[in-house]
Structure formats: structure tokens, C-alpha cells
Amino acid sequence: MSRSDLHYLEAGELARLIAAREISPVEVTSAMLERIERLDTTLHSYAHVMREEALVAARKAERKLLAGEHLGPLHGVPVAVKDLYWSAGSPTAAGTTIHRSFVPSEDATAVKRLRDAGAILLGKLQLTEGAFATHHPEIAEPVNPWHAGHWAGASSSGSGVATAAGLCYAALGTDTGGSIRFPSAANGLTGIKPTWGRVSRHGVFALGPSLDHAGPMARSAADATLLLGAIAGHDPLDPTSLPEPKLALPESAHDLQGLKVGIDPQWNNNGTDEVIVRALAQVVEVVTSLGGRVEEVRFPEVRTVVDEWQINCGVEVAVAHAETYPRLSADYGPALTRLIEIGRETSGTQYQQVLLNRAALRGKINHLMARIDLLIVPVQPFAAPTHEQLGALAQDPELNARLIQFSAPFNSSGHPAITLPCGLTASGMPIGFQFVAAHGAEALLCRAGIAFQNATDWHRRHPAL
Template identity: 85%
Template sequence: MSHSGLHYMEVRELARLIATREISPVEVTTAMLERIERLDPTLHSYALVMRDEALASAREAERKVLNGEALGPLHGVPLAVKDLYWCAGSPTAAGTTIHRNFVPTEDATAVKRLRDAGAIVLGKLQLTEGAFATHHPEIAEPVNPWHPGHWAGASSSGSGVATAAGLCYASLGTDTGGSIRFPSAANGLTGIKPTWGRVSRHGVFALGASLDHPGPMARSAADASLLLGAIAGHDPLDPTSLPEARLVLPDDAHDLGGLRIGIDAEWNSNGTDDVIVHALARVVEVVKSLGAQVEEVRVPDVRTVVDEWQVNCGVEVAVAHADTYPRLAAHYGPALTRLIEIGRETSGMAYQQVLLNRAALRGKINRLMSGIDLLIVPMQPFAAPTHEQLGALAQDPELNARLIQFTAPFNSSGHPAIALPCGLTQGGLPIGFQFVAAHGAEALLCRAGMAYQKASDWHRLHPAL
């Protein structure tokens, strides 16, 4: 089979070709490794390419196909994971220099579940330092494949770049304040931030434990749904994981009939670039055409919780790094250093007030979601920001609060969201939006994402590489 266009094929289509023996796992893995070797020296999306291990896994996947033992819709499909996830026998640096020689002896639960589903792990994808705002000064930052002058998203930057550039078929990221959704917007991808606890955090380096949401990033809602279905479910190794053993997700969706979808036009347009506001108006027309009832709602005031996100995350990251900071403080970059210091300087009383404010917001969002099925929200106020626009992000709390105003509230509340591409800027760069749902309603998000993508083609656009 010709390899032309193979790298942008959707997971479901590739899996069908593998299952029917029209292409072999070894053939597709080799092609993907060759593409990584050719393009990634410029894009810097991979922290580590696990070439030998990937090829060995591909040979085993091929053996099972030939023996009629295929494991399901991810069997033989080459994926990659953010370098926060443990992979047994491979270094997991978490975007730092201090952990570059840490080699776990077991897979993260989410990685193990991908492997159990037959997926092939190509390697570890680069991220910002410790999964906070900016990359470590000694590590090459992943490059947006649509335009190198623009932000690739954070913190799952490598996951966004590799998936968009056709250097893996889908990937795992994590989202603490927007870190699946930002790179999905920047790279024209679909990403799912699940309900907190839906995906095990065992074997995933923590940024802010109660804010961290592991989840999938892909080139379509159908593919993201496949990955989420594989990795979700209770894990005895993570006692905070939700009790459901398995998440049942739809295989397909064509309409949104019977759904009530809320939109707070005033909140959505608060400091938001016009191109995003106009794109959201088109989203509303699409969901109406799919049978949904759209209602004007009022989102509760999130400003206090957004302003306090750094304090909340700072305390938790200070705990996560207690073994290495301040002992190895000289090896930390400026952004993560500042965040840890915020946490170390916060009093117990101040932190308790943060937690009370967060719990109150969770209750208010629960009340809002009790009257609707989905909420339409921008991903960020800036459309395809340049590096210069976000240059002060690490040191400017006000800029950081503006950036996360539409994402962090749902990390703090734990509500699930799906990020979907919905347009292009005048310069041809992707922009996106998110559907938010009630706790536990990932199946509804996947249905909405798949139906929306039946009526739109934004997710089928790719960077010219």
C-alpha cells in the first residue's frame, strides 16, 4: 500500500486496514518512525523516540493479526504519550532536567491500558517544565507545525505538535489549567479533559494533583473517544479514580436532537478576539441545525477561582516537588520556580479559603449544568497567539489569569470538556472551542463532538508539511 497520506489517516480507518491485513503494523510503524526522523529535528515534539521498542511491539501486533488475535480498534496503531507518563524502562523527564535519568520500572496505568488494547507506543512527547507554563530553558520548545511564530500550546505542546503533524495517530496529554485544550486549539485537534478521576493518575508526574486530568488528544472526536474508552476506568492503584470499571462511549453520532445547549454570550466575549466570537456564532448555528435547543445562560462568576488557580496549583506543585525543591532549585527554570515559591509561601488559612471558593464554584456549575446538557465556551481569549504575545506569561499573573479564564474553572470544578476545532484565523491558523458537560457525562461530550464533526470539516485540515 502507498504511504501517501497515511500519516493523517484517522485511527478507526487505520485500525480497519490493519485488521483486514491491507497494511501491517510493522509497515505503518516504520513509516511513522521515518516521518519522525525526517520532520521532528525541526518540530522538536518528541522528548524520546522509542524506536526499538515500537518496532518490537509492531512485530508482536502483526503476529497477532496473522493469528486472528487482534485486540480491538487500537491494535497495531502507533500512538505517543506526554513525557509525564511512566513507560517501563524508558526515561520520563517531565519536561525537566532533574528527572532526565529517571527510569520507571512500570507503565503508568493509562499507558498499560493502551498497550493492553494493542496500541504501539512510539515514544515520549515534550512538554513544558513540570507541565507548567513554559519550557525549561535548556530544552528545545516544540514548534507549531502551522506556523513557527505562533504558540503550540502548553503544557502538552509535544502531544499537540506530533498529533497535528502526523508524527503519531493520537496521543495522551494532561490538563491542569487547560493543557490538553490549549494545544488542541493551537494545532487544530480534538482533545478531551475528562471528569476528574475518570482516568487514573497512577504513574503520571503530578503538577497539581487535584487539578490534573489525564486525557487523549487526536485528530477527530471519534478517535479521541476510542482512546478515552481504552484508558478510562477505576484503578486500584489510584484511590481517587472513579469507581466505574468501564466507560461506555458511543461509536458514532449524527445529530444533537433533544439536547439543551447553553451559551453565555457576554462571558464568552469578555476580552475575546472577534474571530473567536464569530466562530462561536457559527458553532451555535451548526448545533441548531443538528437539532439542539440553544439557550442563553449565565455562567457563575469564576474570576476569584481563576485568580486563585496559581495559589491552588502552587501549593500542590510544592508538595509534588518536595524531594527536589529547594534542594535542586538551581536546576529549575524561572516559571516553575515562581509557582513553587507561591505555594511554599501560602499560609494554611489562605489555602483553605482557596479550597472553599473552589468548592462553591463547583456547586454553582453543578447547578448550571442541571438545567442544560452542554455548555459552549471558548478555549482561550486569544486566537492563535504569537510567542511575543505570550512572552510574559511566566512572570505575569494577570496575563496568565486571562489566558486560563475559560479553561481553569473546569479544572477546579472537575467537569469534563471536549476541545474541537471550529475555524481559522485570517492568517490560516486554527482556532477552537469547547463543550462542557456535567460530571461523568463524557459519553455526551463524545456524541456532541462526533455529531459536530459530521457537520463541519475543520478537523480535517492539516498543516502543510
């Protein structure tokens, strides 16, 4: 196989080629490193490329393959992780300047599990400062490979750009208010925000721990499922991880027969761009053609919890940064500073009311999900927003509330969601949507995602680079 054909293979397809010895881990890792060197000076998706470490791991994977030892379902597949996952011996800065010299002595549990599954770690991917809204002023922002004038998504922007541009075969991101789902939609990818606690957060820098979700981003639902299966499961090092030791996930799916799929047009269409409304209508057609029974539902009122997301996250991030803020406040960017100050100024009684409102929403969503299997929701109301449209995001509570109105409720409630590409705008920018399911129903989401992509080809569209 020609090296020029490698970079947009699906991770699962590449793993099969490696297992069949049609391509070697060293060859594919070298090709990816060359592509990163050639393209990422413009795209800025990597915070740190682990060139030598990746080649050492690739040679080890090749030796084991030749010896008849198979490391796991990602044997020899080059991936990358958001630069807030610890990686032993390599810098982990979390999008900040205050941590740029931090070199952890151990891997995050999710990183260790990727390695155990045979993956080759190419490097660490850039993110917004501390995983909040905007990038630190001293750090180059990742560039959307579909169009440089458009948002690459926050905060897992580097994960979205690198995966979409063929600079890794899949990536790990985190999602506190939409940050797996936003860059997945913006870059034409599939991303899974699992049930809260499904993937260990041990060794992952925190933004808002009770809102933070760790999960995969990939170019297909099958690949995202493959990664989720590798990293999910109970971790005694994370006391909040769910007790199930392993997820049983589908390898294939061709229909949605027997599934009840809800949609709330009133909520979905409120203030949403027409191009997204039309794309969701096409999603409904595909779901129906696959045997899903689509019915209208009424989603609970979420505006209060969406408005209070910044208070909730602000209090938690103020605790997470207590050792460095305000001691090093001069080294913080304006957006993260503002969020921490919101948290520091919030009273205990105000915060308690936020938690009560959040618990009430979680209960109402649970009641809804007891009546349906899946829910169809937009990722965001804006179609392929430009940098100008989002320039005031971190400073404008109303704009931020609009942006996160379809994403943050499921961080607050902990429900799992999968984001899938479902169209393009007139200017050729990707559009995504979400399937949401009940707590613990990742297998159902993966089934739905794989079946949807067997019937569509949006996930096979790539930026012209």
C-alpha cells in the same frame, strides 16, 4: 496503500485497515518512525523516540493478527504519550532536567491500557517543565506545525504538535489549567479533558493532583473517543479514580436532537478576540442545525477562582516537588520556580479560603449543568497567540488569568470538556472551542463532538509540511 497517504489517516480508520490486513503494523510503524526522523529535528515534539521498542511491538502485533488474535480497538496503531506518563524501561523526564535519567520500572496505568488495547508506543512527547507554563531553558520547545511563530500550547505541546504533524495517530496529554485544550486548539485537534478521576493518574508525574486530568488528544472526536474508551475506568492503584469500571461511549453520532445547549455571551465575549466570537456564532448555527436547543444562560462568576488557580496549583506543586525543591532549586527553570515559591509562601488560612471558593464554584456549575446538557465556551480569549504575545505569561498574573479564564474553572470544578476545531484565523491558524458537560457525562461530550464533526470539516484541515 502508498506510504505517502498514511500519516493523516484517523486512528480508527487505520485500525480497520490493519484488522482487514490491508496494511501491516510493521509497515505503518516504520513509516511513522521515518517521518519522525525526517520532520522532528525541526518540530522538536518528541523527548524520546522508542524506535526499537516500537518495532518489536509492531512485529508482535503483526504476528498476533496473522494468528487470528486481535489485541483490541487500537491493534497496531502507533501512538505517543506526554513525557510525564511512566513507560517501563524508557526515560520519563516530565520536561525537567532533574528527572532526565529517571527510567521507571512500570507503565503508568493509562500507558498499560493503551498497550492492552493494541497500541504501538512510538515514544514520549515533550512538555513544559513539570507541566507548568513554559519549557525548561535547556530544552527545545516544540514548534507549531501550522506556523513556527505561533504558540504550540502548554503544557502538552509535544502531544499537540506530533498529532497535528502526523508523527503519531493520537496522543495522551494532561490538563491542569488547560493543557489538553490549549494545544488542541492551537494545533487544530480534538482533545478531551475527562471528569476528574475518570482516567487513572497512577504513574503520572503530578503538577497539581486535585487539578490534574489525564486524557486523549487526536485528529477527530471519533479517535479521541476511541482512546478515552481504552484508558478510562477504575484503577485500584489510584485511590482518586472513579468507581465505574468501564465507560459506554458512542461509536457514531449524527445529531444533537433533544439536547439543551447553553451559552453565556456576556462571559464568552468579555475581552475575547472578535474572530473567536464569530467562530462561536457559527458553532451555534451548526448546533442548531443538528437539532440542539440553544439558550442563553448565566455562568457563575469565576474571576476569584481563576485568580486563585496559581495559589491552588502552587501549594500542590510545592508538595509534589518537596523531595527535589529547594534541594535542587538551581536546576529548575524560572516559571516552575516561581510557582513553587507561591505555594511555599501561601498560609494555611489563605489556602483554606481558596478551597472554599473553589468548592462554591463547583456547586454553582453543578446547578447550571443540571438545567442544560452542554455548554459552549471558548478555549482561550486570544486568537492564535504568537510567542511574543505570551512571552511574559509565567511572570504576569493578569495575562495568565486572561489566558486561563475559560479553561481553569473546569479544572477547579472537575467537569469534563471536549475541545473541537471550529475555524481558522485570517492568517490560517486554527481556532477551537469547548463543549462542557456535567460530571460523568463523557459519553454526551463524545456524541456532541462526533456529531459536530460529521457536519463540519475543520478537523480535516492539516498543516502544510
